[in-house]
Amino acid sequence: MSLDGKVALVTGGSRGIGAAVALRLAADGADVVLTYQNGAERAAAVADRIKELGRRALAVRADSADPAAVESAVAEAVAEFGRLDVVVNNAGTGAVGPIGDFSLADVDRVLDVNVRAPFLIARAAAAHLGAGARVVNIGSCVADRVPGPGMTLYAMSKSAVDGLTKALARELGERGVTVNVVHPGPTDTDMNPADGPFAESQQALTALGRYGTPDEVAAAVSYLAGDEARYVTGTALSVDGGHAA
Numbered sequence: 001m002s003l004d005g006k007v008a009l010v011t012g013g014s015r016g017i018g019a020a021v022a023l024r025l026a027a028d029g030a031d032v033v034l035t036y037q038n039g040a041e042r043a044a045a046v047a048d049r050i051k052e053l054g055r056r057a058l059a060v061r062a063d064s065a066d067p068a069a070v071e072s073a074v075a076e077a078v079a080e081f082g083r084l085d086v087v088v089n090n091a092g093t094g095a096v097g098p099i100g101d102f103s104l105a106d107v108d109r110v111l112d113v114n115v116r117a118p119f120l121i122a123r124a125a126a127a128h129l130g131a132g133a134r135v136v137n138i139g140s141c142v143a144d145r146v147p148g149p150g151m152t153l154y155a156m157s158k159s160a161v162d163g164l165t166k167a168l169a170r171e172l173g174e175r176g177v178t179v180n181v182v183h184p185g186p187t188d189t190d191m192n193p194a195d196g197p198f199a200e201s202q203q204a205l206t207a208l209g210r211y212g213t214p215d216e217v218a219a220a221v222s223y224l225a226g227d228e229a230r231y232v233t234g235t236a237l238s239v240d241g242g243h244a245a
């Protein structure tokens with residue numbers, strides 16, 4: 001399998017897109033370290049499923065808003081499995097509402113989790129990433145197209161992930177490390193359930209007229225993490241049902 005012998009770190013791997021990515025990379029052959037904030041039982045269940053696939057797994061509690069915790073998650077991955085080949089910055093937090101409703105604490109929380117943590121993880125991981133290694137960031141379709149009001153804080157945070165992706169691709173390229181971002185569209189998870197109050201309007205914004213599944217996003221991450229994507233770097237791959245079309 002394409003990731004045999006490799007070690008992946010997936011932030012926010014206890015649920016939703018992150019859990020699907022962790023399981024897919026394990027199915028591709030990788031040993032997986034996954035982080036979570038509160039969902040210890042769900043993270044342990046994902047780790048158990050990875051072990052059933054014959055791979056090693058470690059679930060680490062690491063609040064992405066805590067700089068020391070995210071940096072020590074990288075150190076734990078390397079200490080436990082001896083190397084690091086694939087980093088997936090997935091953990092994220094939503095924020096929807098009029099700009100005037102956001103407190104300074106809201107702004108800090110969203111930027112700490114969605115922007116600062118991927119930067120800190122990339123910084124900590126960079127020392128361990130060798131030729132053929134991969135960084136895959138999970139951005140959002142709203143970095144391409146903001147379909148209406150109420151998305152200022154979230155879209156700003158996800159656009160910053162695009163900037164991180166391009167600049168880091170330039171920085172790590174000479175070492176043979178690729179860095180890309182996946183832009184999911186509306187995807188059926190706890191954050192954005194397909195039967196939620198805003199589902200119908202989001203679905204209507206896609207060309208395909210439906211929500212995506214976490215597995216559909218994980219398939220794109222699997223491609224970018226694999227050897228076939230070795231000449232793909234600094235770019236965005238939309239898995240958004242045509243939301244940006």
Ligand code: NDP
Nearest residue numbers: 012014015016017037038039063064092187189190191192
């Ligand atoms: P969910 O809310 O369903 O899952 C979030 C995951 O991230 C959980 O594993 C959660 O852990 C973890 N997490 C959340 N906050 C933190 C934190 N502070 N520290 C560590 N882990 C944390 O989200 P999705 O799966 O929907 O989203 C995953 C990514 O995809 C996010 O970056 C999101 O912005 C992005 N995205 C999602 C879309 C969608 O429609 N679903 C669309 C576009 C982008 P725990 O279980 O411990 O709480």
